[in-house]
């Protein structure tokens with residue numbers, strides 16, 4: 100401000116006394132919001148995404164079954180397993196190619212990605228998207244895939260990752276349905292080191308309150324499953340508990356935007372890319 104005033108004064112040919120008087124205005128709250136600190140010297144995501152993201156074609160990972168759980172696995176370029184992402188899908192499961200491609204992109208960003216089949220081969224059929232199977236029995240499907248059953252699959256996958264697969268640090272991502280389990284497994288002793296979720300479904304305030312490791316959330320403005328009241332309740336829970344967290348709200352973004360959206364809409368396209376980079380940067384900061 101002072102520099103600007105000096106420059107304007109110089110242009111106008113004003114004398115030094117006038118500039119001096121203007122520059123000494125009274126600040127009613129002197130330095131109240133100022134504090135010492137460092138300026139970042141490098142971006143933590145320098146190595147991220149140099150190879151870009153995968154947006155089309157088929158996935159390139161492999162599938163193996165360990166302890167009765169089918170796992171889709173995407174390896175990073177260096178093939179290392181020590182830093183991994185546990186990918187918890189939406190209701191369309193590992194069978195939806197978007198989920199596998201998003202997992203492949205995370206592998207390109209340097210993470211060993213493990214995506215369990217949360218539904219034992221019984222995800223919501225892709226045809227049900229957009230109400231194309233109007234009679235799809237959602238309630239009946241939910242009864243077949245209880246929280247206890249999904250908890251069991253997630254716990255088994257974490258055990259496999261820490262054991263047989265040699266993983267040292269696990270960040271979990273969860274989209275829609277999977278988001279609830281990111282929160283549940285961030286509770287103390289459940290085995291996650293950090294988490295990210297986009298448009299999570301059905302997470303309770305008790306589950307948000309119980310997290311004990313860093314959590315980042317991508318919310319969409321148009322997602323009725325995470326309305327303003329619910330978002331505020333989550334943030335209040337994090338603040339009460341002094342959690343390490345981040346919440347981003349993307350305008351024009353609907354439920355499901357981070358996995359499948361209308362890329363011809365600039366706001367939705369930005370939201371989807373933003374959610375991906377948000378996840379990668381979060382894990383670069385907290386588990387790498």
Ligand SMILES: *[C@@H]1O[C@H](CO)[C@@H](O)[C@H](O)[C@H]1NC(C)=O
Nearest residue numbers: 156157158160161162196199
């Ligand atoms: C794509 O990959 C999936 C899973 O590996 C496989 O089941 C499917 O047949 C593949 N589709 C094509 C068109 O190659």
Ligand SMILES: *[C@@H]1O[C@H](CO)[C@@H](O)[C@H](O)[C@H]1NC(C)=O
Nearest residue numbers: 323324325326327328329330
């Ligand atoms: C948000 O959703 C909750 C749960 O359905 C509801 O109780 C609350 O009134 C909603 N808030 C707004 C602002 O719509």
Ligand SMILES: *[C@@H]1O[C@H](CO)[C@@H](O)[C@H](O)[C@H]1NC(C)=O
Nearest residue numbers: 311338339340341342343344
């Ligand atoms: C909040 O957490 C930070 C980071 O773990 C810690 O340094 C700080 O002391 C905590 N603050 C309170 C009030 O517990």
